[in-house]
Amino acid sequence: MLGLTLGCLYFIAIDLQAPDYSFAQQQNVIIGLAGSPYRYRVLVPFVLDGLTHLFEFLGPTQRAYLGASLVYDCVALTFQFLMLYALFRQFFSPLQSLLGVSFVSGVTVLTLAYFTYQPWSILEVAFYALGFLLAYRGQWAWVGVTVVLASLNRETGVFLPLALLLASLQGLRPFGMNWLRRAAHRRETYISFAFVLLSTMIFGGLRLVRGSADPVDELGNVIIRNIQRNNVIAAASAAPLVLGFGWVYAALGYRRAPTFLRGVARVVPFYLAAFAIWGWWREVRILTTLYPVLVPLVLVYCCEARPSVRSVWIADPNP
Amino acid sequence: MTSYRFEQLDLKLLGLIVSVGAAVGLRFFSDFSFATIEHQAALTNVNVSRFSFLDLAALSLNSLSYQLQRDWFNLTPQAPAEVVGLIALLALGFLALKVVVSPTVAAVVVMFAAPFVGIGATLGACAWVLARAVPAT
Numbered sequence: 001m002l003g004l005t006l007g008c009l010y011f012i013a014i015d016l017q018a019p020d021y022s023f024a025q026q027q028n029v030i031i032g033l034a035g036s037p038y039r040y041r042v043l044v045p046f047v048l049d050g051l052t053h054l055f056e057f058l059g060p061t062q063r064a065y066l067g068a069s070l071v072y073d074c075v076a077l078t079f080q081f082l083m084l085y086a087l088f089r090q091f092f093s094p095l096q097s098l099l100g101v102s103f104v105s106g107v108t109v110l111t112l113a114y115f116t117y118q119p120w121s122i123l124e125v126a127f128y129a130l131g132f133l134l135a136y137r138g139q140w141a142w143v144g145v146t147v148v149l150a151s152l153n154r155e156t157g158v159f160l161p162l163a164l165l166l167a168s169l170q171g172l173r174p175f176g177m178n179w180l181r182r183a184a185h186r187r188e189t190y191i192s193f194a195f196v197l198l199s200t201m202i203f204g205g206l207r208l209v210r211g212s213a214d215p216v217d218e219l220g221n222v223i224i225r226n227i228q229r230n231n232v233i234a235a236a237s238a239a240p241l242v243l244g245f246g247w248v249y250a251a252l253g254y255r256r257a258p259t260f261l262r263g264v265a266r267v268v269p270f271y272l273a274a275f276a277i278w279g280w281w282r283e284v285r286i287l288t289t290l291y292p293v294l295v296p297l298v299l300v301y302c303c304e305a306r307p308s309v310r311s312v313w314i315a316d317p318n319p
Numbered sequence: 320m321t322s323y324r325f326e327q328l329d330l331k332l333l334g335l336i337v338s339v340g341a342a343v344g345l346r347f348f349s350d351f352s353f354a355t356i357e358h359q360a361a362l363t364n365v366n367v368s369r370f371s372f373l374d375l376a377a378l379s380l381n382s383l384s385y386q387l388q389r390d391w392f393n394l395t396p397q398a399p400a401e402v403v404g405l406i407a408l409l410a411l412g413f414l415a416l417k418v419v420v421s422p423t424v425a426a427v428v429v430m431f432a433a434p435f436v437g438i439g440a441t442l443g444a445c446a447w448v449l450a451r452a453v454p455a456t
Contacts, residue, residue: 013384098427105434241338245338298335
Protein backbone atom coordinates (compact mmCIF):
# COMPACT_ATOMS: atom_id res chain seq x y z
CA MET A 1 0.00 0.00 0.00
CA LEU A 2 2.83 2.37 0.87
CA GLY A 3 4.64 1.41 -2.34
CA LEU A 4 1.56 2.08 -4.44
CA THR A 5 0.89 5.41 -2.72
CA LEU A 6 4.49 6.59 -3.01
CA GLY A 7 4.52 5.32 -6.61
CA CYS A 8 1.51 7.49 -7.44
CA LEU A 9 3.10 10.48 -5.67
CA TYR A 10 6.33 9.89 -7.61
CA PHE A 11 4.35 9.74 -10.85
CA ILE A 12 2.55 13.03 -10.07
CA ALA A 13 5.67 14.82 -8.82
CA ILE A 14 8.14 13.64 -11.46
CA ASP A 15 6.62 11.98 -14.52
CA LEU A 16 3.73 14.43 -14.93
CA GLN A 17 6.03 17.40 -14.40
CA ALA A 18 7.48 17.47 -17.93
CA PRO A 19 6.10 14.42 -19.79
CA ASP A 20 7.47 15.53 -23.17
CA TYR A 21 10.98 15.99 -21.78
CA SER A 22 10.88 12.67 -19.92
CA PHE A 23 9.68 10.83 -23.00
CA ALA A 24 12.41 12.44 -25.12
CA GLN A 25 15.06 11.48 -22.54
CA GLN A 26 13.75 7.92 -22.51
CA GLN A 27 13.86 7.71 -26.32
CA ASN A 28 17.37 9.20 -26.40
CA VAL A 29 18.66 6.51 -24.04
CA ILE A 30 17.02 3.76 -26.11
CA ILE A 31 18.42 4.93 -29.45
CA GLY A 32 21.80 5.80 -27.92
CA LEU A 33 21.71 9.57 -28.33
CA ALA A 34 21.49 10.61 -24.68
CA GLY A 35 24.39 12.42 -23.06
CA SER A 36 26.71 10.89 -20.49
CA PRO A 37 25.96 9.32 -18.03
CA TYR A 38 22.30 8.73 -19.02
CA ARG A 39 23.27 6.82 -22.17
CA TYR A 40 24.91 4.16 -20.01
CA ARG A 41 22.06 3.73 -17.51
CA VAL A 42 20.34 1.19 -19.70
CA LEU A 43 18.38 -1.13 -17.44
CA VAL A 44 15.31 0.92 -16.53
CA PRO A 45 14.87 2.72 -19.89
CA PHE A 46 14.77 -0.66 -21.67
CA VAL A 47 12.35 -2.05 -19.07
CA LEU A 48 10.19 1.05 -19.54
CA ASP A 49 10.43 0.64 -23.31
CA GLY A 50 9.14 -2.93 -23.03
CA LEU A 51 6.33 -1.80 -20.74
CA THR A 52 5.48 1.03 -23.17
CA HIS A 53 4.95 -1.55 -25.93
CA LEU A 54 2.68 -3.50 -23.59
CA PHE A 55 0.63 -0.36 -22.94
CA GLU A 56 0.17 0.58 -26.60
CA PHE A 57 -3.54 -0.15 -26.26
CA LEU A 58 -3.75 3.18 -24.36
CA GLY A 59 -3.22 5.12 -27.58
CA PRO A 60 -0.24 7.18 -28.78
CA THR A 61 3.22 6.02 -27.73
CA GLN A 62 3.67 8.95 -25.35
CA ARG A 63 0.47 8.08 -23.48
CA ALA A 64 1.54 4.43 -23.36
CA TYR A 65 4.86 5.60 -21.92
CA LEU A 66 3.05 7.51 -19.15
CA GLY A 67 1.01 4.39 -18.34
CA ALA A 68 4.21 2.34 -18.26
CA SER A 69 5.86 4.92 -15.99
CA LEU A 70 2.99 4.80 -13.50
CA VAL A 71 3.18 1.01 -13.33
CA TYR A 72 6.98 1.09 -13.06
CA ASP A 73 6.94 3.71 -10.27
CA CYS A 74 4.44 1.72 -8.21
CA VAL A 75 6.07 -1.68 -8.74
CA ALA A 76 9.63 -0.39 -8.24
CA LEU A 77 8.79 1.47 -5.03
CA THR A 78 6.90 -1.55 -3.69
CA PHE A 79 9.92 -3.71 -4.56
CA GLN A 80 12.19 -1.19 -2.83
CA PHE A 81 10.19 -1.28 0.40
CA LEU A 82 9.98 -5.09 0.31
CA MET A 83 13.75 -5.41 -0.14
CA LEU A 84 14.41 -2.93 2.66
CA TYR A 85 12.05 -4.88 4.91
CA ALA A 86 13.78 -8.15 4.03
CA LEU A 87 17.18 -6.61 4.79
CA PHE A 88 16.03 -5.13 8.11
CA ARG A 89 14.56 -8.51 9.09
CA GLN A 90 18.07 -9.99 9.15
CA PHE A 91 18.76 -7.86 12.22
CA PHE A 92 15.43 -6.78 13.69
CA SER A 93 11.97 -8.09 14.64
CA PRO A 94 9.10 -7.76 12.11
CA LEU A 95 7.70 -4.73 13.93
CA GLN A 96 11.07 -2.99 14.16
CA SER A 97 11.65 -3.69 10.46
CA LEU A 98 8.28 -2.17 9.67
CA LEU A 99 9.33 0.86 11.72
CA GLY A 100 12.35 1.25 9.42
CA VAL A 101 10.26 0.93 6.25
CA SER A 102 7.62 3.41 7.42
CA PHE A 103 10.39 5.86 8.33
CA VAL A 104 11.92 5.47 4.85
CA SER A 105 8.57 5.96 3.15
CA GLY A 106 7.98 9.18 5.09
CA VAL A 107 11.32 10.81 4.38
CA THR A 108 11.30 9.62 0.74
CA VAL A 109 8.48 12.10 0.06
CA LEU A 110 10.97 14.95 0.55
CA THR A 111 13.31 13.57 -2.11
CA LEU A 112 10.72 13.78 -4.92
CA ALA A 113 12.02 17.15 -6.07
CA TYR A 114 14.53 18.94 -8.27
CA PHE A 115 14.73 16.33 -11.03
CA THR A 116 12.69 15.12 -13.98
CA TYR A 117 13.75 11.82 -15.53
CA GLN A 118 15.72 9.67 -13.06
CA PRO A 119 13.72 6.41 -12.79
CA TRP A 120 16.83 4.31 -12.01
CA SER A 121 17.13 5.81 -8.53
CA ILE A 122 14.13 3.84 -7.26
CA LEU A 123 15.59 0.47 -8.24
CA GLU A 124 19.06 1.41 -7.04
CA VAL A 125 17.93 1.45 -3.42
CA ALA A 126 16.26 -1.94 -3.92
CA PHE A 127 19.40 -3.44 -5.51
CA TYR A 128 21.57 -2.25 -2.63
CA ALA A 129 19.19 -3.73 -0.07
CA LEU A 130 18.94 -6.99 -2.02
CA GLY A 131 22.71 -7.20 -2.53
CA PHE A 132 23.44 -6.69 1.17
CA LEU A 133 20.78 -9.23 2.13
CA LEU A 134 22.15 -11.89 -0.24
CA ALA A 135 25.76 -11.29 0.79
CA TYR A 136 24.83 -11.47 4.46
CA ARG A 137 23.29 -14.88 3.79
CA GLY A 138 26.22 -16.03 1.68
CA GLN A 139 24.32 -16.36 -1.62
CA TRP A 140 27.18 -15.02 -3.69
CA ALA A 141 25.96 -16.14 -7.12
CA TRP A 142 22.83 -14.05 -6.62
CA VAL A 143 24.93 -11.18 -5.31
CA GLY A 144 26.76 -11.35 -8.66
CA VAL A 145 23.48 -11.13 -10.55
CA THR A 146 22.44 -8.15 -8.39
CA VAL A 147 25.78 -6.42 -9.00
CA VAL A 148 25.32 -6.86 -12.77
CA LEU A 149 21.80 -5.41 -12.62
CA ALA A 150 22.90 -2.54 -10.35
CA SER A 151 25.79 -1.73 -12.70
CA LEU A 152 23.51 -1.74 -15.75
CA ASN A 153 21.12 0.45 -13.81
CA ARG A 154 23.50 3.21 -12.75
CA GLU A 155 27.27 3.67 -12.58
CA THR A 156 27.01 4.05 -8.79
CA GLY A 157 26.19 0.33 -8.75
CA VAL A 158 29.92 -0.10 -8.11
CA PHE A 159 29.38 1.10 -4.54
CA LEU A 160 27.43 -2.10 -3.80
CA PRO A 161 30.39 -4.51 -4.19
CA LEU A 162 32.68 -1.82 -2.78
CA ALA A 163 30.59 -1.74 0.41
CA LEU A 164 30.83 -5.54 0.66
CA LEU A 165 34.58 -5.42 0.02
CA LEU A 166 35.06 -2.82 2.75
CA ALA A 167 32.87 -4.86 5.10
CA SER A 168 34.92 -7.98 4.44
CA LEU A 169 38.16 -6.24 5.43
CA GLN A 170 37.16 -5.86 9.07
CA GLY A 171 39.36 -7.31 11.76
CA LEU A 172 42.40 -7.72 9.53
CA ARG A 173 44.72 -5.22 11.20
CA PRO A 174 47.63 -4.45 11.30
CA PHE A 175 48.17 -3.43 7.67
CA GLY A 176 51.08 -5.00 5.82
CA MET A 177 52.00 -8.00 3.69
CA ASN A 178 50.40 -10.31 6.20
CA TRP A 179 47.21 -8.27 6.02
CA LEU A 180 47.14 -8.62 2.23
CA ARG A 181 47.72 -12.37 2.45
CA ARG A 182 44.93 -12.86 4.98
CA ALA A 183 42.55 -10.67 2.97
CA ALA A 184 43.29 -12.65 -0.20
CA HIS A 185 42.35 -15.85 1.58
CA ARG A 186 39.05 -14.54 2.88
CA ARG A 187 36.20 -15.71 0.65
CA GLU A 188 34.06 -12.59 1.14
CA THR A 189 37.01 -10.37 0.26
CA TYR A 190 38.08 -11.95 -2.98
CA ILE A 191 34.54 -12.44 -4.25
CA SER A 192 33.63 -8.82 -3.42
CA PHE A 193 36.82 -7.66 -5.11
CA ALA A 194 35.90 -9.70 -8.20
CA PHE A 195 32.49 -8.02 -8.21
CA VAL A 196 34.10 -4.58 -8.01
CA LEU A 197 36.11 -5.54 -11.09
CA LEU A 198 32.97 -6.90 -12.76
CA SER A 199 31.09 -3.66 -12.11
CA THR A 200 34.03 -1.63 -13.42
CA MET A 201 34.12 -3.80 -16.55
CA ILE A 202 30.40 -3.20 -17.12
CA PHE A 203 31.04 0.53 -16.65
CA GLY A 204 33.77 0.41 -19.33
CA GLY A 205 31.91 -2.06 -21.55
CA LEU A 206 28.83 0.14 -21.73
CA ARG A 207 30.99 3.03 -22.87
CA LEU A 208 32.59 0.85 -25.53
CA VAL A 209 29.33 -0.61 -26.79
CA ARG A 210 27.21 2.54 -26.68
CA GLY A 211 29.97 4.95 -27.78
CA SER A 212 31.35 8.02 -26.05
CA ALA A 213 28.92 10.81 -25.22
CA ASP A 214 29.27 14.43 -24.20
CA PRO A 215 28.41 14.89 -20.53
CA VAL A 216 24.93 16.19 -19.76
CA ASP A 217 26.58 18.42 -17.17
CA GLU A 218 30.23 19.50 -17.30
CA LEU A 219 31.90 18.95 -13.92
CA GLY A 220 32.90 22.63 -13.83
CA ASN A 221 29.29 23.71 -14.31
CA VAL A 222 28.13 21.34 -11.58
CA ILE A 223 30.66 22.79 -9.12
CA ILE A 224 29.77 26.38 -10.02
CA ARG A 225 26.05 25.64 -9.71
CA ASN A 226 26.54 23.90 -6.37
CA ILE A 227 28.29 26.85 -4.77
CA GLN A 228 25.71 29.41 -5.83
CA ARG A 229 24.09 30.95 -2.76
CA ASN A 230 20.56 29.64 -3.38
CA ASN A 231 21.77 26.12 -4.07
CA VAL A 232 23.99 26.07 -0.99
CA ILE A 233 21.07 27.17 1.20
CA ALA A 234 18.69 24.66 -0.44
CA ALA A 235 21.22 21.84 -0.10
CA ALA A 236 21.98 22.79 3.51
CA SER A 237 18.25 22.46 4.23
CA ALA A 238 17.47 19.40 2.13
CA ALA A 239 20.44 17.16 3.01
CA PRO A 240 19.75 17.18 6.79
CA LEU A 241 16.01 16.69 6.17
CA VAL A 242 16.51 13.62 3.96
CA LEU A 243 17.04 11.57 7.14
CA GLY A 244 16.19 14.18 9.79
CA PHE A 245 17.20 12.97 13.24
CA GLY A 246 18.10 9.74 11.45
CA TRP A 247 21.56 11.17 10.67
CA VAL A 248 22.29 11.59 14.38
CA TYR A 249 20.73 8.24 15.27
CA ALA A 250 22.79 6.45 12.60
CA ALA A 251 25.99 7.99 13.97
CA LEU A 252 25.03 7.01 17.53
CA GLY A 253 23.94 3.52 16.48
CA TYR A 254 27.14 2.78 14.56
CA ARG A 255 29.20 1.56 17.51
CA ARG A 256 26.51 -0.83 18.73
CA ALA A 257 25.66 -2.15 15.25
CA PRO A 258 26.32 -5.77 14.17
CA THR A 259 29.66 -6.25 12.41
CA PHE A 260 28.12 -6.53 8.95
CA LEU A 261 26.20 -3.25 9.25
CA ARG A 262 29.26 -1.44 10.57
CA GLY A 263 31.26 -2.91 7.71
CA VAL A 264 28.99 -1.81 4.87
CA ALA A 265 28.68 1.63 6.50
CA ARG A 266 32.33 2.16 5.60
CA VAL A 267 31.15 2.96 2.07
CA VAL A 268 29.33 6.09 3.24
CA PRO A 269 32.34 8.48 3.11
CA PHE A 270 33.22 7.23 -0.39
CA TYR A 271 29.65 7.66 -1.61
CA LEU A 272 29.31 11.11 -0.04
CA ALA A 273 32.62 12.17 -1.60
CA ALA A 274 31.34 11.12 -5.04
CA PHE A 275 28.06 12.94 -4.36
CA ALA A 276 29.93 16.08 -3.27
CA ILE A 277 31.99 16.11 -6.48
CA TRP A 278 29.54 14.99 -9.20
CA GLY A 279 26.11 15.43 -7.64
CA TRP A 280 23.84 18.43 -7.55
CA TRP A 281 23.72 18.93 -3.79
CA ARG A 282 20.10 20.02 -3.55
CA GLU A 283 19.02 16.91 -5.49
CA VAL A 284 18.87 14.73 -2.39
CA ARG A 285 17.29 11.87 -4.36
CA ILE A 286 20.90 10.73 -4.83
CA LEU A 287 21.27 10.22 -1.07
CA THR A 288 18.41 7.71 -0.93
CA THR A 289 20.93 5.10 -2.13
CA LEU A 290 22.30 5.19 1.41
CA TYR A 291 19.00 4.16 3.02
CA PRO A 292 19.95 0.43 3.10
CA VAL A 293 23.18 1.40 4.87
CA LEU A 294 22.01 4.12 7.25
CA VAL A 295 18.45 3.15 8.23
CA PRO A 296 19.57 -0.14 9.86
CA LEU A 297 21.95 1.96 12.00
CA VAL A 298 19.01 4.21 12.91
CA LEU A 299 17.11 1.11 14.02
CA VAL A 300 20.10 -0.11 16.03
CA TYR A 301 19.99 3.15 17.98
CA CYS A 302 16.23 2.93 18.54
CA CYS A 303 15.93 -0.81 19.14
CA GLU A 304 18.16 -3.75 19.98
CA ALA A 305 19.56 -5.61 16.94
CA ARG A 306 19.37 -9.40 16.93
CA PRO A 307 21.36 -10.63 13.91
CA SER A 308 19.86 -13.54 12.02
CA VAL A 309 21.23 -17.00 12.78
CA ARG A 310 21.10 -17.67 9.03
CA SER A 311 24.02 -15.33 8.46
CA VAL A 312 27.16 -16.90 7.07
CA TRP A 313 29.05 -13.62 6.97
CA ILE A 314 32.55 -14.54 8.11
CA ALA A 315 33.15 -11.38 10.09
CA ASP A 316 29.88 -11.69 11.95
CA PRO A 317 30.19 -13.84 15.05
CA ASN A 318 26.63 -15.11 15.40
CA PRO A 319 25.40 -14.54 18.93
CA MET B 320 -6.11 4.92 36.75
CA THR B 321 -2.90 4.22 34.83
CA SER B 322 -0.16 6.83 34.82
CA TYR B 323 1.27 8.07 31.51
CA ARG B 324 4.88 6.96 31.09
CA PHE B 325 7.35 8.55 28.74
CA GLU B 326 10.54 6.58 28.25
CA GLN B 327 13.79 6.99 26.35
CA LEU B 328 12.50 4.85 23.48
CA ASP B 329 9.52 7.17 23.11
CA LEU B 330 11.83 10.14 22.71
CA LYS B 331 13.83 8.32 20.02
CA LEU B 332 10.68 7.37 18.15
CA LEU B 333 9.38 10.92 18.50
CA GLY B 334 12.57 12.08 16.76
CA LEU B 335 11.79 9.80 13.80
CA ILE B 336 8.19 11.05 13.70
CA VAL B 337 9.31 14.70 13.73
CA SER B 338 11.70 13.92 10.85
CA VAL B 339 8.94 12.31 8.81
CA GLY B 340 6.53 15.13 9.68
CA ALA B 341 9.01 17.75 8.46
CA ALA B 342 9.66 15.84 5.21
CA VAL B 343 5.98 15.30 4.43
CA GLY B 344 4.95 18.76 5.62
CA LEU B 345 7.49 20.60 3.52
CA ARG B 346 6.57 18.67 0.36
CA PHE B 347 2.80 19.02 0.74
CA PHE B 348 2.37 22.35 2.51
CA SER B 349 5.04 24.69 1.14
CA ASP B 350 2.16 26.55 -0.59
CA PHE B 351 -1.15 25.23 0.67
CA SER B 352 -4.26 27.38 1.07
CA PHE B 353 -7.81 27.64 -0.21
CA ALA B 354 -6.71 30.60 -2.34
CA THR B 355 -4.02 28.45 -3.98
CA ILE B 356 -6.55 25.70 -4.70
CA GLU B 357 -8.97 28.23 -6.21
CA HIS B 358 -6.11 29.51 -8.35
CA GLN B 359 -5.38 25.95 -9.48
CA ALA B 360 -9.06 25.52 -10.34
CA ALA B 361 -8.95 28.66 -12.46
CA LEU B 362 -5.78 27.52 -14.24
CA THR B 363 -7.28 24.15 -15.11
CA ASN B 364 -10.79 25.46 -15.93
CA VAL B 365 -12.45 23.55 -13.11
CA ASN B 366 -15.80 25.11 -12.32
CA VAL B 367 -15.88 25.86 -8.57
CA SER B 368 -19.52 26.98 -8.62
CA ARG B 369 -20.80 23.41 -8.58
CA PHE B 370 -19.73 20.16 -6.95
CA SER B 371 -19.07 17.04 -8.97
CA PHE B 372 -16.77 14.12 -8.30
CA LEU B 373 -15.16 14.60 -11.69
CA ASP B 374 -14.30 18.20 -10.79
CA LEU B 375 -13.07 17.07 -7.38
CA ALA B 376 -10.80 14.48 -8.99
CA ALA B 377 -9.44 16.98 -11.53
CA LEU B 378 -8.89 19.70 -8.93
CA SER B 379 -7.28 17.30 -6.43
CA LEU B 380 -4.89 15.93 -9.04
CA ASN B 381 -3.90 19.40 -10.19
CA SER B 382 -3.45 20.67 -6.64
CA LEU B 383 -1.35 17.63 -5.70
CA SER B 384 0.75 18.10 -8.85
CA TYR B 385 1.31 21.76 -8.02
CA GLN B 386 2.24 21.04 -4.40
CA LEU B 387 4.60 18.20 -5.21
CA GLN B 388 6.24 19.86 -8.20
CA ARG B 389 6.86 23.28 -6.72
CA ASP B 390 10.13 24.31 -5.11
CA TRP B 391 9.39 23.31 -1.51
CA PHE B 392 12.30 25.37 -0.29
CA ASN B 393 10.40 28.52 -1.31
CA LEU B 394 7.89 28.66 1.54
CA THR B 395 4.79 30.85 1.54
CA PRO B 396 4.07 32.89 4.72
CA GLN B 397 1.50 30.40 6.02
CA ALA B 398 3.69 27.34 5.32
CA PRO B 399 5.80 27.26 8.53
CA ALA B 400 2.67 27.19 10.68
CA GLU B 401 1.14 24.42 8.56
CA VAL B 402 4.33 22.31 8.64
CA VAL B 403 4.70 22.76 12.39
CA GLY B 404 0.98 21.95 12.74
CA LEU B 405 1.45 18.68 10.86
CA ILE B 406 4.46 17.74 13.00
CA ALA B 407 2.46 18.53 16.15
CA LEU B 408 -0.49 16.50 14.86
CA LEU B 409 1.71 13.46 14.19
CA ALA B 410 3.46 13.81 17.56
CA LEU B 411 0.13 14.07 19.39
CA GLY B 412 -1.18 11.10 17.41
CA PHE B 413 1.84 9.11 18.56
CA LEU B 414 1.45 10.12 22.20
CA ALA B 415 -2.25 9.28 22.13
CA LEU B 416 -1.81 5.96 20.34
CA LYS B 417 0.93 4.74 22.65
CA VAL B 418 -1.57 4.75 25.51
CA VAL B 419 -3.36 1.83 23.86
CA VAL B 420 -0.59 0.13 21.86
CA SER B 421 3.18 -0.26 22.24
CA PRO B 422 5.34 2.79 21.37
CA THR B 423 6.81 1.01 18.33
CA VAL B 424 3.38 0.11 16.95
CA ALA B 425 2.23 3.70 17.56
CA ALA B 426 5.27 5.08 15.71
CA VAL B 427 4.75 2.69 12.77
CA VAL B 428 1.09 3.68 12.46
CA VAL B 429 1.83 7.41 12.64
CA MET B 430 4.71 7.33 10.13
CA PHE B 431 2.75 5.05 7.83
CA ALA B 432 -0.14 7.53 7.93
CA ALA B 433 1.98 10.66 7.38
CA PRO B 434 1.89 10.72 3.53
CA PHE B 435 -1.84 10.01 3.65
CA VAL B 436 -2.35 13.06 5.89
CA GLY B 437 -0.88 15.22 3.13
CA ILE B 438 -3.04 13.59 0.47
CA GLY B 439 -6.12 13.69 2.71
CA ALA B 440 -5.64 17.37 3.55
CA THR B 441 -5.42 18.21 -0.16
CA LEU B 442 -8.50 16.17 -1.04
CA GLY B 443 -10.42 17.66 1.88
CA ALA B 444 -9.46 21.23 0.99
CA CYS B 445 -10.41 20.68 -2.67
CA ALA B 446 -13.76 19.22 -1.63
CA TRP B 447 -14.33 22.18 0.68
CA VAL B 448 -13.51 24.70 -2.07
CA LEU B 449 -16.03 23.01 -4.37
CA ALA B 450 -18.67 22.36 -1.69
CA ARG B 451 -18.75 25.85 -0.16
CA ALA B 452 -19.52 27.38 -3.56
CA VAL B 453 -22.60 25.20 -4.08
CA PRO B 454 -25.08 27.24 -1.95
CA ALA B 455 -24.17 30.38 -3.90
CA THR B 456 -25.51 28.92 -7.13
